[in-house]
Structure formats: structure tokens, C-alpha cells
Amino acid sequence: MFKILKYSFYDLARSRWSYIYFLFYLVLALVLLFLNHDLSKAVITLMNVIIVLVPLIGTIFGVMYYYNSREFTELLLAQPIKRNSIFLGQYLGISISLSLSLFLGIGIPFALYGLFNSAAIWDFSLLLITGVFLTFIFVALAFNISLRNENKIKGFGYAVLLWLFLAVIYDGIFLMSLILFEDYPLDKLSLAGTMLNPVDLSRTLILLKLDISALLGYTGAVFKQFFGTNLGLFISLAVLFLWTIVPTFSILRKARRKDF
């Protein structure tokens, strides 16, 4: 598996798109830092970008890599290598290389700006951790979709729809349901609703760490009570972890039965 991982990683590390992705974050973080002159504010703005962009890039890269390397995957399948190793290797290769672009792209400017002497380092670490989780989650989801769809266009379409749903539409439905049922106690429901979507979960997790939960009103207080504690943080990270592990197993299960 590690050999496949290594080569997938090298393959992507040399792709122009990895550098564009890296440079985008580099420029974004630099501009934010030197315009804002405030680490915490920069973290918030970055979060808004990362929460939406990381899943999108993960989805698109995952789908594109799968379909582009199809024939090569077939070449590997004819070698004495287990299927699990091939797909796990490719999946980790993409996820790690994308995570590295993110990590270095926003890590370098923040480190230069003096992150290590600042109190924002924990918020920043949490931002990075959720960013990495989102990358792994969405690449895994994209792989699942591509494995189940022979047709490139369909696979691409479904993957983008899934992203759109989790990043945008879900929030809409969520808000509508809150308004519709505003006469009922909704704190438990909204807590569960947030937990079920990795994008929302990441956003809430960071926002509450940043101590701006007062903006969120009463529900914010409930959330603060939950996410603000170590237990809440632990459960949230566990849910993100589940969001990573379940699709990964689903990739392996599908790959074992698939015809190439």
C-alpha cells in the first residue's frame, strides 16, 4: 500500500494543480494577514473560505484523479497487489497531498507572521485539523461516487451535487426547519443537525473556539455549552473521524467487488 501511496503522492506533487492550490492558500493567507494585522480575524476569514473550498477541491480532485487514473489502476490490478492496497494507497495519496498544500499554504504565512508567539495558535491548529479532516472526508466521498459510476460526467455531476448539498443546501433546509418549528425547543435538534454534516460541524467547532458564540444567541449558548467543553470537542472530532472512516471502508468494500 505504501508504494502505491508514494507514487500517487509523487504524481500529484508534480501536478500543476497542486501548486496552484498551494499558491492560492499562500496568497490568500498572506493578503489576509497583512491587510488585517490580526491573527484571529484572519483565522475567521480563512475559515469561511476553507469550509467551502476544501470540500469542493477535495471532491473535484478525488473524482478527477479516479477517472484519469482508471487505465493505470487497471495496470496495477494486473500486478500482484491486493485491491485494498491499490485503492487505499491512491486515496491516501490524494488526501495527503491536498492536505499538505493546505497545511503549507496557510501554515507558512502564519508562521512568518509570528503565530508561534500568539494566542491564536490553538484556533489556528483547529482550523488546520478540520481542514485536513474535510479533505479526507470529501476525497473519500468522491472516490465512493466515482467507483459507483462508470460514466465520468455522471460521477462528476453527483460529486458536485453532494458538495452543493452539504456545503449550501443542507444549511438552507436546516434554517427553514428551524424557522418552521420555532415554537418547539430546538437546541437538541439543531445540535444533531450540525453533527450530521461535516461542513457545519467544522464551522461550528471553529466559531465556538473563537469565542464569538455570543453572536449566535440562545442556541449559541447551548452550542457553547456543548462544543466549548473538552467533551464536546472530543465528540466533534470523533464524529469527523467517523465521517472519514465510514466512507473509507465503503471504498474498500465497493472496490473488492467491482469489475474493471
Added chain:
Amino acid sequence: MIEITSLYKKFNKNPVLLDLDLDIREKGIFAILGPNGSGKTTLIKSILGMVIPDKGEIKVFGENIKRTSEYRKKIDYLPQIANFPSNLKVKELIKMIKDLRGNTERDLHLIEQFGLEPHLDKKLGNLSGGTKQKVNIVLTFMFDSPILILDEPTTGLDPLALIQLKNLIQKEKKKGKTILITSHIMSFVEEMTDEIVFLLEGNIHFKGAIQTLKKDTQQNDLEHAIAALLEKNNV
């Protein structure tokens, strides 16, 4: 070497292989022929474990291939479409496959034979179709496995490379290997192969020497013999 018993495979609701039995014990070159959609590639891919059969059993050197990958060390496979990661250089791809399968020195000779030296430092995405096929050939032949499976090996090759490929296949045959080839070019099949396995609608309709087929169908060349075989079966 390869024993297949009642192999059954359907894609969605479309049956491709219908309880196919095939037993290849002898050494030599076997051509797997048949019209488009007769199940040639599915058969080959089942042997390689790329297609998972619905029913039936495949044994390679007496070992059931279900859920194992080790047996593929004994098989070299030349796929039909050669598409490699475009960011890798030819050199790196060869190194990588060696890394995955074990070291070999045979590639040096093959690279020289197919004149690939000037391309070694090029990225695979920048190669022409024929050159890619040559790389594909090097990757397949650089391991000395007892079974060779070649899916349309002549695609995109220039006449010189084609002659070299033929010599290469003959050389491997003399070593006592079992070689399976699919091809649509009948002259190539006639020149190269000892036996024909003719697939039609998911089953084997003829297995035997080219001479026998010609005699059975009372035709002088293979192309017409195959056509006669198809006509006999009302296709």
C-alpha cells in the same frame, strides 16, 4: 496451467460468459478470437482477477484465484489501452513497476530493442500512441513469468516494432511459456499462434489448431474459416 470451470458472468442483466469451460495445459501460443462482444476481454480479465465472476472457478497453476493476488506474479499482462499517469517519466514508470513486482535487468535490452532510449526522460503524457504501446510492451515483457496475456498487442505499432514484437513473442514461446493473445488482425494470428480458442456468445465454439479449423470449414485462409464458423452459427 489455466483451468476454468463453468465460468458465468453477467454485466447488469447482460450475460457475457455462459458457463464457459477452458483448460489450457499445454505450452505455446493461443489466440482467443471472437466477434466484438463475445466475451474475450471479460475472459482475460477474469483470469487476471480484474473481473469478479458470478459463478465458476478459475485455477492458475492449480491454485484457486479467488481473493488472492500472489498468483499474478506468474502472469504478465499487456492491456489493450495503454494510459499511464501523465506526470510520470517513462524511466520512473519502469522503476515503479519494478519496485512493485521485483527487480529485473531485462528492461535494458527491451528498451534498446524498441529504441526507447530517447524517450526515457519524457513524461508519459507527451508520448505518441505507438510509443506508449512500446512502453507497455517493455513493462509486460521485462518480467519472466510463465504465462503471458496480450490484449491486442499490435495496436499502434509501426512495421519495425511489429516485427520486433513478433520475434519477442516467438522467443518467449521457445522458453516454454503459455501465451494468450487476442487480436483482430487475422494475418498476425495465423502467423503467430498454434491454437485457436473461438468464443461466441459467451461460450467456446471451437478450440484447436488453425489447420483443423481450416479443414473443418473447408477454407484456405483463417479469415474465411472464421467467417464460415460465424455463418454456421447464424451470426
